[in-house]
Amino acid sequence: MPIYTCRPDGSVDTCPVTKNAWETRAKLMKDECDFERVYHCLSDGKGRKWEKCIQKTLILEGNCPMYTSDGYLDWKPCNISDLSCPKSSYVSNEVYKYPWCFGDNTPRNVTIEDGPHYVRDGPSLSLIIGIVAPIVLLVLAAAFICLIIGIRRKRRLEISRRIISNMSEEVHFLKDNIGAISGREFVRKGVHQLLKQNVFCIVVIGGIGNMVNSTARDILELYAMQKQWESKQYQFPDIPTTIDENTIVFVYGWFGLWNDDFCSLDAAKTVCDNLLRILKNTKNVKIIIGMRDDLYTMYKKELKEHSPLFHHEMILDVENLSDEYLYYFDEQKQYCRIPGCRCNEITHAMLKGGGDELIGMPLKVEVISKHHFSDVIDSYIKDNDILKAMKVHFTALEKNENPIYEWLMYICLKGHFSRTDSFDKDLVSKMNFGIHLSSFDEQYVHLRKYIRVWVSDPQHISMEDACYIFWHPFIYICAFHYLYEKDRSIVMNYCNLDAIWQLVRPSAFIKSNTLSSYIEVSADDDEVELFRKRWQKLGLQNDYKYHPLVSVQYAKKNG
Structure with a gap:
């Protein structure tokens, strides 16, 4: 009796839960996948399992990847106290390590014969059931409604947080494969700086396309995770006047999202005044500023009155990172199957x-x-x-x-x-x-x-x-x-x-x-x-x- 059934539409009875089984299924689908889209077997919102070739992504601890109704990758939170819930971040095509994420992973074609039915006679039992059952159902219904409302609220928050994590200048579709060593080193240095008691703000500086905002975003999320703080991202110049305690903030898009508009210096001074006021009046707040290197050089003197924000510079020297990208690109060219x-x-x-x-x-x-x-x-x-x-x-x-x-x-x-x-x-x-x-x-x-x-x-x-x-x-x-x-x-x-x-x-x-x-x-x-x-x-x-x-x-x- 087979325990694994794949249908023409990509639906399956079960997802593989070992590395060998996962890789075996991946090989069978290699003609449908490429170097950018890799094999995934995930559940959807209704518990059904699907095999698809999609881009892999980093999944944060306490979450499981899933397919949306449109067939795209989404996340769902799990109970971190549960032993089978992911305790650390991982790549989405390694979800086989966490069988809990698949839900009911029992093959559909495995059936259990019906057992004998036992019937108890007696009106007293029927009467009790008739009285108690509606009450129990009402209580369960109320509890279920509260649970659904709570789940939906948490779900909306998780989805929004995930979307906001992509609000950066660079979206690295190849991030899981390249830049790992150099990228981690930049992030480690940034977090190490911010953990110092006398450091309240760092400035991440680099050229366009050199991972300025994605590096800053990773510093933001790692610091927030280590300190159990909230993390916020704001596009210049839309910065709130107040920030809650125990919050780390990332401000990006200075002087223009695409390029310098030549007319935002006054707005930059206002934003800097606001950030300094927040640091002065609010406990436990840290700030990350991400800025293009040529704009930083151009406007640094103009912002000298706000120098406390710019004392700790983190300049992205991407020479090693560039080499990693080049070698990865060479590796991927070998797998290109486009005629x-x-x-x-x-x-x-x-x-x-x-x-x-x-x-x-x-x-x-x-x-x-x-x-x-x-x-x-x-x-x-x-x-x-x-x-x-x-x-x-x-x-x-x-x-x-x-x-x-x-x-x-x-x-x-x-x-x-x-x-x-x-x-x-x-x-x-x-x-x-x-x-x-x-x-x-x-x-x-x-x-x-x-x-x-x-x-x-x-x-x-x-x-x-x-x-x-x-x-x-x-x-x-x-x-x-x-x-x-x-x-x-x-x-x-x-x-x-x-x-x-x-x-x-x-x-x-x-x-x-x-x-x-x-x-x-x-x-x-x-x-x-x-x-x-x-x-x-x-x-x-x-x-x-x-x-x-x-x-x-x-x-x-x-x-």
């Missing part, structure tokens, strides 16, 4: 010395690995430039996958997508797009390779209010560049203002050989004038009077 893929032709020299040398190696490897398409690979071999390669990919999407392309450009123009926001039919019409609100769900299985979920406050927000953004700010920048090169007037007229302030510069202002020049686009007089009409109509000239797009107008006006 005609030329990824083996990408060399270390290309990745280190191309036109994209200002972009961190961790990000470059992740982009090529996650968007492992022939157009991306071929373009990178030709130009050694990850920004150009992604623009070539958007060209292919527009030609061959138009609904996906239109949704990505819609999200680029709006800055994000949320079901609670009004769907901009006017913008869709002006862009001649064919998308509609319901088509987002239809295309999400493909869109999720480019976007992720973001929420502003995991403690006080419903999942319905979550919005979708590009999985990394750099991917947004690539989409912005593509759309700007395609039609500058559309961007200057309809794109969200934050992106224009942060990424568009007058032609004369663009400086060569800087990170900013690599991710910025150039506007001639016609585009500047086009945008002037827009910001004047909105009355923003005073708020952004020092921005090059505005100051160039004043310079011309005054001769």
